[in-house]
Amino acid sequence: MIGVRTAAGLMLLALGIGLRAAIAAPIDDAAEQYRPYMIEGIGQALAGARDLRERIAVHDLAGAKKAWISARAGWERSEVFTAGFVPELDAEIDAWPNAVSGFHAVEAKLFGAGSTDALADVDELVRHLDSLHGKLYGMTLSPQGLLDGTVRLAYEVGEGKADGGESRISGTSLDDMRNNVAGIGFAYRTIFGPALGAADTRLAEAVDARIRQLEVIVAAPDLPHVDIPALRRASEELVVTLQSASAKLGLQRPTLEANLK
Numbered sequence: 001m002i003g004v005r006t007a008a009g010l011m012l013l014a015l016g017i018g019l020r021a022a023i024a025a026p027i028d029d030a031a032e033q034y035r036p037y038m039i040e041g042i043g044q045a046l047a048g049a050r051d052l053r054e055r056i057a058v059h060d061l062a063g064a065k066k067a068w069i070s071a072r073a074g075w076e077r078s079e080v081f082t083a084g085f086v087p088e089l090d091a092e093i094d095a096w097p098n099a100v101s102g103f104h105a106v107e108a109k110l111f112g113a114g115s116t117d118a119l120a121d122v123d124e125l126v127r128h129l130d131s132l133h134g135k136l137y138g139m140t141l142s143p144q145g146l147l148d149g150t151v152r153l154a155y156e157v158g159e160g161k162a163d164g165g166e167s168r169i170s171g172t173s174l175d176d177m178r179n180n181v182a183g184i185g186f187a188y189r190t191i192f193g194p195a196l197g198a199a200d201t202r203l204a205e206a207v208d209a210r211i212r213q214l215e216v217i218v219a220a221p222d223l224p225h226v227d228i229p230a231l232r233r234a235s236e237e238l239v240v241t242l243q244s245a246s247a248k249l250g251l252q253r254p255t256l257e258a259n260l261k
Contacts, residue, residue, distance in 0.1 A: 044074025076179035158235020
């Protein structure tokens with residue numbers, strides 16, 4: 001005969017399984033809603049890279065710089081998923097700080113050397129972005145992978161980019177952070193916010209408040225006016241709050257072990 005404690009334990013286990021199942025389906029559906037945003041972001045990066053190649057071919061330095069910045073914006077909005085879902089392509093496209101290919105290799109030539117002698121590098125960038133864009137339509141978007149990517153990107157904004165960022169030569173590091181935060185906000189509010197709000201309203205509001213705080217900080221007019229200590233605090237608080245939210249979402253706690261770049 002099953003004891004009272006055993007029966008109670010089994011009931012709690014069943015309730016927990018039922019709760020995770022109830023959450024899983026909406027989150028799986030919401031993850032699919034992220035796909036058009038992902039396709040649009042990488043599509044912008046690819047279009048910018050193709051324009052960059054055209055500008056490079058006619059030695060239009062000013063036009064090439066403008067195209068590079070446009071391509072970069074689409075990429076940075078997409079970093080929630082790139083390192084976790086396509087690590088090999090991520091490394092080819094956006095290796096940093098030791099860049100021998102991708103965005104930063106081109107950046108050094110355009111903005112550092114003031115040279116358009118970068119056609120081979122840009123051809124490689126276009127090829128890798130085109131390959132990635134083709135994969136997006138059939139890629140499985142797991143909520144766990146997207147939560148992991150959201151948390152790691154939030155960490156990177158505060159710890160990896162707060163001291164001046166990746167794109168120092170071009171001077172677009174603040175734009176990088178703004179686009180990263182936009183990507184974080186969209187991923188959370190599209191995929192996780194509704195389910196977390198149903199499970200724990202207070203925790204959902206706390207996550208949203210920390211994202212809004214990051215949005216305000218990176219809205220500074222230029223990098224010297226960014227409150228770096230506040231940026232780091234907001235980033236760390238968002239990471240911790242999202243980690244706490246994972247159980248409410250029926251997901252594993254994200255770690256920073258596979259830290260981006």
